[in-house]
Amino acid sequence: xxxxAGDELTLLYQWSGSEEERLNEILKPxxxxxxxxxxxxxxxxxxxxxxKVQAGTPPDVxxxxxAQLVQYEDMLKPMDTLGAHGENYADFFKDPGTVNxxxxxxxxxxxxxxxxxxxxxxxxxxxYTVPTTWQELETLVDEMVANGDIPWSMGMxxxxxxxxxxxxxxxxxxxxxxxxxxxxxxxxxxxxxxxAGVKQAWETYGKWATDPIYTIGGAQxxxxxxxxDAIYKVFSDPPEAMMVKQSGFAGGEVASQYPELxxxxxxxxxxxxxxxxxxxxxxxxxxxxDSPAVQALIAYLSSTEGGAAxxxxxxxxxxxxGAAGNYVDPALVKKGEALxxxxxxxxxxxxxxxGGFGSAEFKxxxxxxxxADLDAILDSLAAVQAEALx
Amino acid sequence: MKNxxxxxxVHVVLIGLCLxxxxxxxxxxxxxxxxxxDINESGWxxxxxxxxxxEEYQSLCAPCHGDDGNAxxxxxxxxxxxxxxxxxxxxxxxxxERDINGSPHMGDLPVPDEYQAADIAYKLRTLSGIEKxxxxxxxxxxxxxxxxRGKSTYREDCEAGTQSLDLYCDFRDLANPRGMGRAxxxxxxxxxxxxxxxxxxAAFAAYAFSWMExxxxxxxxxxxxxxxxxxxxxxxxxxSRLYAQIGLNGTFLGIWLFHTGFGLPYAIYLMRNFLxxxxxxxxxxxxxxxxSHWTAFYKLAIPLSIPALASLAIFQFLWIxxxxxxxxxxxxxxxxxxxxxxxNMVTSLGSGWHLLTAAAFISxxxxxxxxxxxxxxxxxxxxxxxxxx
Numbered sequence: 001x002x003x004x005a006g007d008e009l010t011l012l013y014q015w016s017g018s019e020e021e022r023l024n025e026i027l028k029p030x031x032x033x034x035x036x037x038x039x040x041x042x043x044x045x046x047x048x049x050x051x052k053v054q055a056g057t058p059p060d061v062x063x064x065x066x067a068q069l070v071q072y073e074d075m076l077k078p079m080d081t082l083g084a085h086g087e088n089y090a091d092f093f094k095d096p097g098t099v100n101x102x103x104x105x106x107x108x109x110x111x112x113x114x115x116x117x118x119x120x121x122x123x124x125x126x127x128y129t130v131p132t133t134w135q136e137l138e139t140l141v142d143e144m145v146a147n148g149d150i151p152w153s154m155g156m157x158x159x160x161x162x163x164x165x166x167x168x169x170x171x172x173x174x175x176x177x178x179x180x181x182x183x184x185x186x187x188x189x190x191x192x193x194x195x196a197g198v199k200q201a202w203e204t205y206g207k208w209a210t211d212p213i214y215t216i217g218g219a220q221x222x223x224x225x226x227x228x229d230a231i232y233k234v235f236s237d238p239p240e241a242m243m244v245k246q247s248g249f250a251g252g253e254v255a256s257q258y259p260e261l262x263x264x265x266x267x268x269x270x271x272x273x274x275x276x277x278x279x280x281x282x283x284x285x286x287x288x289x290d291s292p293a294v295q296a297l298i299a300y301l302s303s304t305e306g307g308a309a310x311x312x313x314x315x316x317x318x319x320x321x322g323a324a325g326n327y328v329d330p331a332l333v334k335k336g337e338a339l340x341x342x343x344x345x346x347x348x349x350x351x352x353x354x355g356g357f358g359s360a361e362f363k364x365x366x367x368x369x370x371x372a373d374l375d376a377i378l379d380s381l382a383a384v385q386a387e388a389l390x
Numbered sequence: 391m392k393n394x395x396x397x398x399x400v401h402v403v404l405i406g407l408c409l410x411x412x413x414x415x416x417x418x419x420x421x422x423x424x425x426x427x428d429i430n431e432s433g434w435x436x437x438x439x440x441x442x443x444x445e446e447y448q449s450l451c452a453p454c455h456g457d458d459g460n461a462x463x464x465x466x467x468x469x470x471x472x473x474x475x476x477x478x479x480x481x482x483x484x485x486x487e488r489d490i491n492g493s494p495h496m497g498d499l500p501v502p503d504e505y506q507a508a509d510i511a512y513k514l515r516t517l518s519g520i521e522k523x524x525x526x527x528x529x530x531x532x533x534x535x536x537x538x539r540g541k542s543t544y545r546e547d548c549e550a551g552t553q554s555l556d557l558y559c560d561f562r563d564l565a566n567p568r569g570m571g572r573a574x575x576x577x578x579x580x581x582x583x584x585x586x587x588x589x590x591x592a593a594f595a596a597y598a599f600s601w602m603e604x605x606x607x608x609x610x611x612x613x614x615x616x617x618x619x620x621x622x623x624x625x626x627x628x629x630s631r632l633y634a635q636i637g638l639n640g641t642f643l644g645i646w647l648f649h650t651g652f653g654l655p656y657a658i659y660l661m662r663n664f665l666x667x668x669x670x671x672x673x674x675x676x677x678x679x680x681x682s683h684w685t686a687f688y689k690l691a692i693p694l695s696i697p698a699l700a701s702l703a704i705f706q707f708l709w710i711x712x713x714x715x716x717x718x719x720x721x722x723x724x725x726x727x728x729x730x731x732x733x734n735m736v737t738s739l740g741s742g743w744h745l746l747t748a749a750a751f752i753s754x755x756x757x758x759x760x761x762x763x764x765x766x767x768x769x770x771x772x773x774x775x776x777x778x779x
Contacts, residue, residue, distance in 0.1 A: 016734040018539040018742070020568070041723030042734050051719055055630035057639060125480040158740070228740055232430055237511060238479045238504040249739055256541055256741065257430050260477055260520055 002292035005035025009293040012049060013063035014283075016042045022315035029309060030300045036293045058288035061297060066096050066284055066347065067354050069105040076104045077287045083295045085302040092345040093319040096352065097284055105284035106302055108310070110317040112280040112335055113247040113348070114172045115269040117231070117254070122239055134176050134274035144242055145213050152208055153233045153241035154215040155225025156366075163362030165227045166209065166369065167350055169245050171279050172272045173201040180277035180344035187352050189389035193382040194375070202365075202374060209369050216241050219369050232257050235267055245272065247281075248316060251331040263331050277344025281351060282319060311336070355388035357381075422530050422747035425523045429744050437525060443513030446506045450499055459517045473518035479507035482514075530748035534735060537569025570752045573731035577753075580717065580727055581710045583646045585703055588653035593699070595654075596661030597687050601673055611662065617655040626719050633720065640724040648716060653706050664698040665691055700767040708757055728753040 015023060020042060031038060041048075041059065046068075052058050053072065062068070069076065079097075080086065084106055086094065097105030123130070126149065131137040144151040156165040174183055178197045185191035186198070212218030216233060217225060225233075231250045233240040235258055244250065254267045261267055271278075285301065287294050300306045307322025314329045317339055324340055327333045339345075350358030364377045420434040448457075451467075459467030466472055476482040483504065486495045495501075502510060515521035529543040536557065538544035548559035557563050564571035598604075599611050629648065630639065638644035668691070676686045692699075714729035721727060726734070732753060735745040 014738045016737055018541070019737050020734075021539045039724060043718065043722075044733075044738060045718070048718060048722075051626060051630065055627050055634060057630065057634045121478070122480055125484060226740075229430070236431065237508040253739070253741060257427055259427075259542070260515065266478070 003034045003036055003296040004292070006037060007034070007291070007293040008037045008039055009061065009291075009297060010059040011038060011040040011061050011063070012052070012059035013040070013042055014044045015063070016044075019315065022313045025313045026301075026306075026309045026315060027297075029305075030297065034293075034296050036296065053288070060287065060289040060291060060294050062286050062288065063108065063283050064286065066105065066282070066351060069097060069099050069284060069286060070354055072286065072288075073099050073102070073104065075288055077290045077294075079103045079106055079287075079298065079302075082287055082290055083299040085299070085304075088302055088304060088307060088321045089319055090321075090345075093282065096282075096347050105286050106298060107282035107319040108285050108301060109315060110280055110282040110319045110339065111248045112278050112317065112339055113168050114175060114272045114275050114278045114280075115248065115335075115338070116243050116245045116272055117234060117250050117267060117269045118243045119235060119239060119266055120264070120268050121266055122242065126242075128242070130270045131273045137273050141208070141214065150212075150214070150216055150241040151243055152215040153225075153230045153244040154209050154222045155217075155227055155230030155233075156222055156369075157224055157226045161359075161362055162223070163365045164350070165230070165246065166205065166222070166365040167361050168247070168279065168348070169209075170201050170205045170365065171346070171349055172245065172275055173204050174198070175275040175277055175279060175346065176272065177201055177204070180346050183279075183346045183349065186385075187347070187349055189385060193385045194378040199374065199378060202368060202378070206368060206374070210371075219371065222369050223366060228253060235261060248331070248335050263329075269331070269334070271338060277346060278338065278342045279346050279348065280339070281348050353385060353388050355384075357384055357388050360384045418747050418750060422744070422751050423526045423528070424744075425527050425529065426744040427523060428525075429747075441513075441516075441525075443509035443511070443516075446502065446510050447513040450496070450502060450506070451510065459514070467514055468517050468519075470518040470520050473514045473520060477511055477515055477520060479504045479511050482507045482511050530744050531752065534745045534748040534752060535569050535571045536563040537566040537572070539568065567726065568731070568734070570728065570731055570749050573726050573728045574752065574756075576721075576725045577711060577728040578756075579642055579725075580645055580649075580721070581707055583642075584649035584653070584710045585707045587646060587650040588657045588706060589699060589702055591650065592654055592657030592661045592702070593692065593695070594687075595658045596665045597683070597691050599658070599662045600665040600668075601686070601691075602683060611658075614655050615659045618659070622652055622716070626715075630719060638720075640721060642721075642725065645716065645720045648720060649706075649710055649713075657702055657706070660702055661695065661698060664695050668694055697767055700764055704760060704764055704767060707760060711753075711757055 013020075013023070020040070023040075027038065030036065043049075046064075049058075049062060049064060049068070053075065058075065080103055084103075086103065089107065093107045093110070094103060097103060097107060118130070122128075126144075126147065128140060128144065131140050141151040154165070154169070156163055158164060171183060174186075174197065177200060182191065182197055186193060186195075191197070208214040209222045210219040212221070215222055216230075227246070231244050231246055231253050234242065234244045235254050248269075251263065251267065251269070254261060255263070258266075285298070287298065301310070302320065304320070304322030307318045307320025307324075308326040310318035310320065311323035311326035311332070312328060314327070314332060317323065317332065317336055319339075324336060327336045348358075350361040360381060364381050368374055368377050417434045420437060421429055424434065424437070451459075455461050455465065455467050460469075476485055483501065486501050486507075488495060512521065516523075529545060532538070533544045536544050538547070538553075538557065540547050540553070544553070544557070544563075547553040548557070553559055557566065563569065565575075566572060595614075599607060633639045633644050638647070672690060672694075673686055676690055681689070712729065714733070717727045717730055721730070723730070728749075732746060732749045735749050736742045
């Protein structure tokens with residue numbers, strides 16, 4: 001690749017703790033082979049990235065959100081000029097990373113959101129079966145209520161980002177009721193956010209999220225329960241609720257909170273029944289520099305070996321086709337299969353529409369759960385959407 | 391005696407206020423000493439409640455299975471393999487509802503409900519050793535100091551030999567770049583010179599402004615004091631650019647210079663007020679006896695201004711110790727300081743805050759020490775520069 005021993009590579013990412021350790025594991029073969037010296041920095045403060053870029057000292061490589069690909073379009077080096085193996089990525093993973101025809105972002109870490117976590121043991125004891133259609137899910141929910149069990153744990157408190165588990169849920173409902181093209185239409189602006197289909201999805205969500213017989217604590221519980229606590233409550237003993245709709249990372253949280261539980265018997269997940277396609281998100285690698293070390297990193301991560309290393313490190317899913325068949329964690333194996341066989345993949349609406357739409361959406365759903373008028377909320381969201389996409 | 395009663399309401403109010411201030415800190419301390427699963431499951435105040443499941447076990451199970459669970463050898467509840475099958479309330483209840491030897495498992499006793507069963511299951515897990523949790527543990531501190539980021543704890547992983555590649559399982563781990571141990575040293579390396587340098591220069595400048603006659607002295611002083619209004623945040627990008635050109639980004643020298651620059655205006659102002667208020671006569675008689683400015687500075691001015699120097703040092707030190715912004719921008723991850731490292735204890739999903747509580751206390755340790763050691767200078771420091779009687 002031309003990278004020499006001692007070449008320095010500055011990285012900036014939002015991962016820390018055990019996530020950082022997994023990344024080191026993935027990059028170890030590269031470091032050992034080329035002798036590149038990694039200079040990583042970890043922060044969740046986007047101001048640091050902005051400060052560094054404006055000061056003229058951007059990191060060589062940043063792992064950040066899809067919105068930054070647009071923000072720094074003029075400064076980023078296109079992936080094809082850096083030796084990325086584009087053939088290892090499905091089009092639906094390359095498209096969000098392509099800005100004005102230039103492929104600027106390499107998706108490295110993906111997670112799927114359209115899944116529901118539950119406890120097979122509890123389901124068995126209580127006589128519940130995993131639903132395969134949306135209709136069956138609604139019947140199951142009512143059956144649970146009739147038995148005196150609380151079906152959902154929908155807590156969505158998350159500091160500034162309170163509401164994101166709610167908007168994820170709503171988007172999954174749209175995938176069921178309307179399908180992936182509808183969601184993509186919302187992202188492109190072809191469908192306004194106060195469309196009848198959106199309203200229908202919000203109302204479906206609101207019915208569950210605000211009523212204490214459907215979710216722990218009703219509206220107040222939804223607003224004030226932390227999203228991690230909401231996961232734990234389904235797997236505590238005795239469980240406070242039967243199901244939690246949460247992204248793939250929830251499994252890892254259950255494993256660290258309840259080490260005695262086993263994946264497959266004590267906790268497992270099923271796809272949101274009836275959903276057409278999957279909702280997911282990715283972290284994007286973007287390069288501010290085209291040094292040999294950067295090229296070596298990108299060539300490695302986008303190669304099939306890189307995808308395999310990512311899968312083996314159990315650091316969520318890798319969009320790289322090389323990851324297939326290399327997952328060791330059983331939950332990731334199942335998630336990887338779901339991702340590999342999905343008919344469609346839609347990114348998170350709020351992450352993808354630029355200009356602060358995401359936080360407007362979070363606030364909107366919090367207001368809605370809190371009892372505000374839905375039509376007014378959706379009208380104002382449609383205005384934000386129109387302004388962001390004009 | 392009478393006086394004491396008169397002061398009583400004041401004391402009660404003061405103690406009450408202190409408690410309100412201290413309560414969150416006590417909560418944090420207790421939390422930092424609890425195992426991570428307990429932290430996520432229940433509030434810190436629950437440590438005062440009796441151990442979970444003990445009472446239920448004693449009344450429902452102990453009569454047959456014995457206090458230690460091993461009274462019936464065919465159903466030894468201290469055997470992890472037996473308990474493994476009944477580790478949660480649901481599996482336990484269904485076992486209890488089944489008959490053994492033709493009669494109800496529980497005899498005349500009622501089968502426990504799911505809450506009782508959950509507590510009993512917890513007790514069984516503890517009895518059999520599946521559950522290794524204790525009420526208090528130092529693991530959070532050890533994990534934070536060594537920068538351990540795995541799934542269990544540093545001690546367990548090291549005993550099992552499954553620690554990650556960057557850990558040695560001996561004292562060298564204190565220097566792990568992801569741990570609080572290393573960050574503690576880095577914070578000291580930042581804070582000590584950044585405290586010493588501005589005070590040294592401020593003392594020189596303050597002496598000159600007080601006792602040396604030169605043209606434009608008042609104007610220069612006014613200008614320096616006026617510099618206090620420059621917001622630090624505004625200068626981050628220009629200085630970062632300048633540092634990038636001369637290669638100071640990510641170096642200790644760079645951050646020392648930055649803190650010195652921003653500490654000087656206030657330090658000069660405070661020192662000038664203090665030195666200027668010393669009696670003229672002392673300095674004049676020194677000059678008459680032939681003392682140079684240098685002699686007057688280090689034989690008179692410095693010894694007399696120890697209280698001002700100390701209070702200045704305390705405030706400058708604490709501000710730098712607690713600073714995140716400047717350290718993040720100019721040092722970042724290359725030489726992580728404590729504030730930076732504390733933030734990185736938590737993952738992007740918000741888990742791992744058991745480490746954060748311990749890390750917070752580790753970073754609190756030194757300021758507390760400084761505070762108690764130099765307590766008497768604090769009040770003087772707060773009064774320095776205010777109205778003089």
